[in-house]
Amino acid sequence: MKALLQKLSGIARTLFSPIHSLRRSFPLLSYIIGRFIIMAAMLFLLGFAVFGLMELAPGDIVDQIMIQQLFSENQSRGSSRTNETVNMEQYEAQRAYLGLDQPFYIQYFRWINRVVVYHDLGVSLISRAPVSFLIASRLFNSLLLNLISLVLITVFSFILGVYFSAKAGTRTDLAVTFFALVLHAFPGILLLILLQLFASVTNLFPVTAYPSFPFSEAPGKFVFSYAHHVFLPLLASFLGGIGGTLRMIRATMLDQLGQPYITSLRSRGIAEWKVYFFHAFRNTLNPYITGSANLLAGLFSGSLILEIIFAYPGIGRLMYEAVLQEDINLVLSNIMFISFLVLLGMVLADILLALVDPRIRYGKN
Amino acid sequence: MNKMALILGAVLAAALFSCSKSDEISIEEAEAMAGGGVDEMVAKTTAKPYKGQDFVSGKLGGTWNSVMIQDPKSFNLLIAETDSQTAGVTDMMLDYLVDYDRVKREWIPHGASFEIIADEAADKLDVIYTLRDDLYWTWYNSDRKIKVTSDDIVFWYNEIRGDPECQSSGYYQQFLTMEDGSDAHIEIEKIDDRRFVFHFPRIVAEPLLATNMDIAPRINYEEAKKNGGAQGVMDIFSVNTDPKNIPSCGQWYLVEYIPGQRLVYKRNPNYWEKDSNNVSIPYYEEEVVRIIPDENTRFLLFKQGETESWGLRPEDMDELLNKPNPDYTVYNNDGALSASFWAFNQNPVNAKTPQYSWFVQKEFRQAMSSLLNRDRIINQVYRGLASPKLYFFPETNRYFDEKIKLAFLYDTKKAIELFSSIGIKQDEQGIMRDRENRAIEFNLTIASDNSVTNDIASIIADELSKVGIKINIRVLDFQKLVEQLTRTFDWESLIMGLSGDNTFPSQGSNVWASDGNLHLWNPNQESPATEWEARVDYLYNEGAYTVDEEKAKVIWDEFQTIILEQSPLIYLVRPKGFWALGNRWDHANVYYDNLRGAETSHIFLKQ
Numbered sequence: 001m002k003a004l005l006q007k008l009s010g011i012a013r014t015l016f017s018p019i020h021s022l023r024r025s026f027p028l029l030s031y032i033i034g035r036f037i038i039m040a041a042m043l044f045l046l047g048f049a050v051f052g053l054m055e056l057a058p059g060d061i062v063d064q065i066m067i068q069q070l071f072s073e074n075q076s077r078g079s080s081r082t083n084e085t086v087n088m089e090q091y092e093a094q095r096a097y098l099g100l101d102q103p104f105y106i107q108y109f110r111w112i113n114r115v116v117v118y119h120d121l122g123v124s125l126i127s128r129a130p131v132s133f134l135i136a137s138r139l140f141n142s143l144l145l146n147l148i149s150l151v152l153i154t155v156f157s158f159i160l161g162v163y164f165s166a167k168a169g170t171r172t173d174l175a176v177t178f179f180a181l182v183l184h185a186f187p188g189i190l191l192l193i194l195l196q197l198f199a200s201v202t203n204l205f206p207v208t209a210y211p212s213f214p215f216s217e218a219p220g221k222f223v224f225s226y227a228h229h230v231f232l233p234l235l236a237s238f239l240g241g242i243g244g245t246l247r248m249i250r251a252t253m254l255d256q257l258g259q260p261y262i263t264s265l266r267s268r269g270i271a272e273w274k275v276y277f278f279h280a281f282r283n284t285l286n287p288y289i290t291g292s293a294n295l296l297a298g299l300f301s302g303s304l305i306l307e308i309i310f311a312y313p314g315i316g317r318l319m320y321e322a323v324l325q326e327d328i329n330l331v332l333s334n335i336m337f338i339s340f341l342v343l344l345g346m347v348l349a350d351i352l353l354a355l356v357d358p359r360i361r362y363g364k365n
Numbered sequence: 366m367n368k369m370a371l372i373l374g375a376v377l378a379a380a381l382f383s384c385s386k387s388d389e390i391s392i393e394e395a396e397a398m399a400g401g402g403v404d405e406m407v408a409k410t411t412a413k414p415y416k417g418q419d420f421v422s423g424k425l426g427g428t429w430n431s432v433m434i435q436d437p438k439s440f441n442l443l444i445a446e447t448d449s450q451t452a453g454v455t456d457m458m459l460d461y462l463v464d465y466d467r468v469k470r471e472w473i474p475h476g477a478s479f480e481i482i483a484d485e486a487a488d489k490l491d492v493i494y495t496l497r498d499d500l501y502w503t504w505y506n507s508d509r510k511i512k513v514t515s516d517d518i519v520f521w522y523n524e525i526r527g528d529p530e531c532q533s534s535g536y537y538q539q540f541l542t543m544e545d546g547s548d549a550h551i552e553i554e555k556i557d558d559r560r561f562v563f564h565f566p567r568i569v570a571e572p573l574l575a576t577n578m579d580i581a582p583r584i585n586y587e588e589a590k591k592n593g594g595a596q597g598v599m600d601i602f603s604v605n606t607d608p609k610n611i612p613s614c615g616q617w618y619l620v621e622y623i624p625g626q627r628l629v630y631k632r633n634p635n636y637w638e639k640d641s642n643n644v645s646i647p648y649y650e651e652e653v654v655r656i657i658p659d660e661n662t663r664f665l666l667f668k669q670g671e672t673e674s675w676g677l678r679p680e681d682m683d684e685l686l687n688k689p690n691p692d693y694t695v696y697n698n699d700g701a702l703s704a705s706f707w708a709f710n711q712n713p714v715n716a717k718t719p720q721y722s723w724f725v726q727k728e729f730r731q732a733m734s735s736l737l738n739r740d741r742i743i744n745q746v747y748r749g750l751a752s753p754k755l756y757f758f759p760e761t762n763r764y765f766d767e768k769i770k771l772a773f774l775y776d777t778k779k780a781i782e783l784f785s786s787i788g789i790k791q792d793e794q795g796i797m798r799d800r801e802n803r804a805i806e807f808n809l810t811i812a813s814d815n816s817v818t819n820d821i822a823s824i825i826a827d828e829l830s831k832v833g834i835k836i837n838i839r840v841l842d843f844q845k846l847v848e849q850l851t852r853t854f855d856w857e858s859l860i861m862g863l864s865g866d867n868t869f870p871s872q873g874s875n876v877w878a879s880d881g882n883l884h885l886w887n888p889n890q891e892s893p894a895t896e897w898e899a900r901v902d903y904l905y906n907e908g909a910y911t912v913d914e915e916k917a918k919v920i921w922d923e924f925q926t927i928i929l930e931q932s933p934l935i936y937l938v939r940p941k942g943f944w945a946l947g948n949r950w951d952h953a954n955v956y957y958d959n960l961r962g963a964e965t966s967h968i969f970l971k972q
Binding site: 057059093123124126129133141199203206210310318 | 436625655671
């Protein structure tokens with residue numbers, strides 16, 4: 001028995017020795033590889049959970065089709081006898097064809113097989129359009145909107161957070177902290193509706209967030225029109241995100257400014273702006289970088305409401321409609337894709353942390 | 366600090382005042398307020414029903430801007446059968462065989478003329494269609510032009526609709542129930558390039574209803590079927606297709622689709638329908654349809670003049686009707702032809718519940734109808750802009766008869782009498798109890814996506830509480846509600862609406878026939894559960910096969926009378942329709958009524 005255990009541990013050592021040597025030689029690389037492996041595992045579990053949840057929801061896409069046929073108005077010229085054409089056997093056949101009569105885990109493994117082995121996201125169950133086409137047609141719009149939001153929030157949060165940390169305790173600081181708290185707590189959907197009403201009443205801005213003509217029609221005009229259209233939704237997104245980030249940066253700055261090393265720097269006569277920007281400020285980057293991936297995730301999920309209210313053609317709306325129609329292929333691909341982006345953001349944030357903070361060196365304590 | 370205290374005090378005082386009871390109003394006051402000013406409101410709108418007036422000649426040009434709720438799923442005609450949004454898109458590029466004139470209550474030629482030949486001796490019937498000579502498949506910006514022929518119709522009928530693998534909703538329409546109960550197929554036969562005939566195995570009352578269909582392009586679908594079978598057919602013309610490759614025989618070409626953003630149509634100059642100056646209609650050159658999911662955003666777009674028309678909701682009335690110098694005209698109609706209804710579950714799977722024992726008694730349902738305060742619903746929910754639905758068939762139905770009217774209108778005394786006749790009486794506390802001393806209490810399920818239904822349910826609950834009946838309102842996701850209706854059958858009572866308006870009496874076989882899967886109160890019966898349902902089945906079947914209008918009227922009169930008497934579904938109210946159209950358009954050819962909706966087929970820009 002002892003010999004067997006020794007043999008097994010020997011095999012394990014042999015198997016894992018490349019990993020150990022990789023970790024020793026390239027600690028950051030092995031860390032990144034590890035994070036990607038964890039990311040793949042998380043995506044797998046997430047997909048499993050999504051399939052399971054969709055299974056728990058009442059009905060499926062075939063029921064949706066049936067409802068459409070039963071209850072849709074389609075008799076304006078007396079050409080259709082909608083109510084007479086609904087046949088349950090036909091629906092069962094359709095369910096079997098789509099594989100929806102199988103347990104959800106079988107459906108899930110089939111989906112994974114198709115994606116991993118054949119690199120095919122499949123087709124939307126209801127429209128039969130390629131999922132990759134549906135996602136690609138909206139992805140750029142979502143990325144553009146959310147990245148602009150992220151950049152604006154970041155820039156203004158840093159400027160205001162650092163500035164007001166220097167004014168801590170003053171009336172202006174009190175007012176800004178109060179408004180940051182209000183913005184942080186203000187319901188995003190209400191802000192969007194209020195801004196849309198503002199646009200409608202004043203006629204200064206459009207009530208939708210996207211130009212009514214495509215980029216290809218007039219590229220120059222489109223850029224200006226896009227900026228005009230997207231201003232209010234961006235403002236809502238910016239106001240919704242800046243409160244929390246600004247408060248975090250201000251608090252971190254104040255925390256750093258109270259540290260003994262800052263007192264030490266000041267006692268050595270180093271200029272105050274240098275203390276702020278070369279020392280205290282650098283240390284605020286860590287919590288921001290860690291939080292920015294979450295912020296991006298929040299922006300993606302938060303932009304769904306924006307996309308619906310302001311009719312912005314982003315990926316959130318696509319997913320929302322897919323969930324309502326229980327188009328599992330589309331839902332799963334969408335969720336996996338967005339989750340992949342967010343997880344990737346988190347991994348990149350970790351790598352960035354290692355790069356910006358000399359104290360963090362993976363594998364070297 | 367003192368200032369702060371003062372401000373806080375003022376805010377608190379304002380909050381307290383806002384909570385005071387003196388601001389509340391009674392139900393009666395609310396009713397009076399809601400119902401008031403109806404005539405004034407209607408007076409600010411225009412009534413212009415279409416009665417077959419001639420259209421004046423218009424001029425070409427302009428862009429019609431409209432909206433749709435969500436993206437089309439596909440441009441494929443089979444998928445369009447299962448999705449109304451998709452059908453709305455594909456219909457623009459198609460034409461159809463015949464039309465039904467809802468004013469004159471008769472069929473009229475459209476893409477084809479027709480002739481019905483009945484052989485009474487053999488009990489067989491033929492419908493011969495002759496396609497127009499000027500119907501063509503054409504492509505945008507192309508000289509390609511292919512004549513629409515009988516082969517298009519025969520192919521679609523036999524190879525697409527008639528192939529069960531294609532899962533077309535039209536498949537079961539191709540069969541008729543014979544007198545011996547067996548099913549027989551309605552055959553189609555090509556006569557020549559323009560003529561084809563449907564052979565009916567027995568005489569039916571509405572042969573055109575069963576055979577009227579969209580004209581689909583055989584050229585694309587035949588090739589798809591040859592290469593990929595039924596799956597190939599379903600896979601063509603998905604949304605990643607270049608829409609310019611889709612042929613049109615209708616009024617429009619689809620020339621652009623940007624997912625989540627918009628669709629653009631261009632006028633088809635080859636379309637056969639022309640005005641008196643031989644100009645093809647429609648007059649406007651382009652239609653841009655933006656995809657706007659939110660209803661309020663769609664409304665704001667109309668107010669900003671970015672869309673041409675808007676169907677008014679009750680909450681829009683004040684704003685749109687009281688706007689000074691509006692740049693639109695609001696039209697009104699007499700009220701929807703169909704209405705939502707209140708139904709009671711009579712499915713024997715619930716036989717052990719007390720509710721079942723109440724619901725299966727017609728007196729109970731009649732009493733419920735007598736407790737339905739339709740006027741209160743009209744005043745409070747629809748601000749007086751609705752009317753009760755008292756007839757089973759709408760005015761567009763040939764067998765509509767003013768004399769056949771619902772007898773159980775709002776009358777609490779009558780309701781109590783009806784309850785009493787089945788042993789349901791109020792106890793000393795005023796609670797209504799049945800013979801077994803069980804308090805009358807049941808659930809009323811409504812769909813979660815409709816605030817109007819919620820208001821109606823609250824009124825029903827309040828009215829019933831006045832006679833000691835407790836109603837528990839259950840708000841349910843529509844999908845879950847449908848699951849209860851079609852699978853679990855564990856609902857008690859519900860409010861919902863069905864599509865269609867019974868313009869043709871034989872429509873709705875899966876609702877009115879006892880074996881129908883949408884015979885809501887007790888579906889899929891192997892044999893009729895009650896005598897009256899057996900009689901309705903018989904009349905329904907007889908009516909569908911009776912051509913002689915006098916004989917048919919006797920049948921359909923009895924059919925309507927039984928349904929109104931038995932009240933398996935208690936119809937609610939018919940909301941009036943209001944529709945606004947921008948004034949940059951010439952309104953000479955614009956009409957709006959409850960039979961055809963908005964008639965804008967000949968609309969053109971003002972000179």
